[in-house]
Amino acid sequence: MIKYWKFTAIIIVIVFSIGTFYVNSSTSAEQSPTFHIKALSGDEKEITPLIMEGYYVDISSMNIGNSSLAISAKGTTYQSHSFLDQIAGNPPTVIKRLQEKNRAFMRGKNYSEDLFFENKQFLAYADVASSSVKSRNYKFDISVLTKxxxxxxxFKLDVPEGKEMDHLLVEDVQIIGDKLYLITHNIISKSRKQYEEKHIYTIDLSTKKMIDHEAIIQFSRIQKHTSIDVQLVRTSLTKTSEHLILLETENKVNEDMESTSDEVVIQEISSYNIQTKEKETINIPGLHLGGNRLSFFDDSIIYFMMLDGQNLLVTPYRLADDTVGQPYNIQLSGEKGTVSEPITTVKDGKLYIASSQMNEDINADVIVADAYTGEILFKGQVALDGSSKDNGNFDLSLFDLFVK
Structure with missing residues (x-):
C-alpha cells in the first residue's frame, strides 16, 4: 500500500510543478513588453517575410524567464511557453516551419539547419550516428521526402574509413539532380598524426548507395606558432549551391607572460564545384580580407561585409564572371559613433540587416536593401509598443534572421 502512496505523491508533485510552471509562464508573458517594427522609410511590404529571433531581459529584476521571442511585421511572439520546450529545447524558426509542414518527416530530427536541404522536389536530412565514441562505427542517417x-x-550508410575518425560533423546538405551531397568536417587520426579536412560524400538517391567521396581540403589546425582554420561559408537552406566557398585563415599565435593572441597572417578564399570536383583560388583585387567578413554566398554572388564605425561596408563579388561589384555603405544607428555587429542574411537578391542589440541607449535598426546595389528598400527600427509597461532598464538581444 505504501508504494502506491509514494507513486501518488510523485504524480501530485509533477502535476503541481507543471501547473506552477504554466502559471508563472503565463504571468511572465503578460508582464513582458511587446515590440514592433517602426517604419521610417521605404515599402513596409519588404519586411512581411522577415522574422527576427532573440531574447529580452529585464535588467532591473534580472527576470530572464520566458524571454525567448520573435519579432516580425505582425508584432512580438514569446516562444518559450511549453514545459516540454524548456526540457527539449526550442527549435529555430526555420525548423519550426519545417515541422509544421512536414510533421511525420521531421519527427526525431536534430534541430540544426545545416542538416537539411529543401527545394520544390525534395526535403532532405542527413546526420551522423555512432553506436559509441570508442567504436567509431559511424553511419550517415539519411531521410529524403519526395514532395x-x-x-x-x-536509410543508413557506413562512413568510409570511419574507424580512423575522431569526429565527424555534417556541415551542409545539397541535392543536384538525383545525387545527394554531404559536406562534412572530419577530424582524423592516422599513423599517430591528427589532421582535419572538409570532405564531400556523393550518394545516388535511386540506388541509396554511396558512389564517391573525397577530401576537399586537408589541414593541421595547430602548428608551431600558427593556427589554421577553414570555414564553409553559409548559404540558403532552400537554394541549391553548385559551388562551395571555403575561407582558409592562418593565424600567428603571439604569446607573452600574461596572454595569448592571434594575428591574421594569410586568408585565402577558394571555390569548389560539387559536380566537377574542381577547386580554384579566388583572388579579388583591392579587397583586404583582414577587415572584411565573408558573410554569405547565394551560388552566384559572394558578399563581403565590414563594420566601419556606424557604416556597414558591403562588397559583392560575382563568381560566374569574376567581377567585383561597386562597394556600398549602409548607415546604422549606434551609441557614441559605434554599433554592435549586425546580423545579416541574403535571400532573392535582397540584403536583410538587423541590429544585434537594443536598450534604452541603443536603437535597433531593421533594413532591407538591394543586395548588389545597396539601394535601401525599407528602413525602420524596433520599437516598444505603446501599451507595454517598461522602465527602460532592459536589454533586447537579436541573434538570428529568418526570411520566409
Whole structure:
C-alpha cells in the first residue's frame, strides 16, 4: 500500500510543478513588453517575410524567464511557453516551419539547419550516428521526402574509413539532380598524426548507395606558432549551391607572460564545384580580407561585409564572371559613433540587416536593401509598443534572421 502512496505523491508533485510552471509562464508573458517594427522609410511590404529571433531581459529584476521571442511585421511572439520546450529545447524558426509542414518527416530530427536541404522536389536530412565514441562505427542517417507523392525514404550508410575518425560533423546538405551531397568536417587520426579536412560524400538517391567521396581540403589546425582554420561559408537552406566557398585563415599565435593572441597572417578564399570536383583560388583585387567578413554566398554572388564605425561596408563579388561589384555603405544607428555587429542574411537578391542589440541607449535598426546595389528598400527600427509597461532598464538581444 505504501508504494502506491509514494507513486501518488510523485504524480501530485509533477502535476503541481507543471501547473506552477504554466502559471508563472503565463504571468511572465503578460508582464513582458511587446515590440514592433517602426517604419521610417521605404515599402513596409519588404519586411512581411522577415522574422527576427532573440531574447529580452529585464535588467532591473534580472527576470530572464520566458524571454525567448520573435519579432516580425505582425508584432512580438514569446516562444518559450511549453514545459516540454524548456526540457527539449526550442527549435529555430526555420525548423519550426519545417515541422509544421512536414510533421511525420521531421519527427526525431536534430534541430540544426545545416542538416537539411529543401527545394520544390525534395526535403532532405542527413546526420551522423555512432553506436559509441570508442567504436567509431559511424553511419550517415539519411531521410529524403519526395514532395510529389509524399513518400519518405530513410536509410543508413557506413562512413568510409570511419574507424580512423575522431569526429565527424555534417556541415551542409545539397541535392543536384538525383545525387545527394554531404559536406562534412572530419577530424582524423592516422599513423599517430591528427589532421582535419572538409570532405564531400556523393550518394545516388535511386540506388541509396554511396558512389564517391573525397577530401576537399586537408589541414593541421595547430602548428608551431600558427593556427589554421577553414570555414564553409553559409548559404540558403532552400537554394541549391553548385559551388562551395571555403575561407582558409592562418593565424600567428603571439604569446607573452600574461596572454595569448592571434594575428591574421594569410586568408585565402577558394571555390569548389560539387559536380566537377574542381577547386580554384579566388583572388579579388583591392579587397583586404583582414577587415572584411565573408558573410554569405547565394551560388552566384559572394558578399563581403565590414563594420566601419556606424557604416556597414558591403562588397559583392560575382563568381560566374569574376567581377567585383561597386562597394556600398549602409548607415546604422549606434551609441557614441559605434554599433554592435549586425546580423545579416541574403535571400532573392535582397540584403536583410538587423541590429544585434537594443536598450534604452541603443536603437535597433531593421533594413532591407538591394543586395548588389545597396539601394535601401525599407528602413525602420524596433520599437516598444505603446501599451507595454517598461522602465527602460532592459536589454533586447537579436541573434538570428529568418526570411520566409
Amino acid at each position: 510529389k507523392d509524399d513518400t519518405i525514404n530513410s
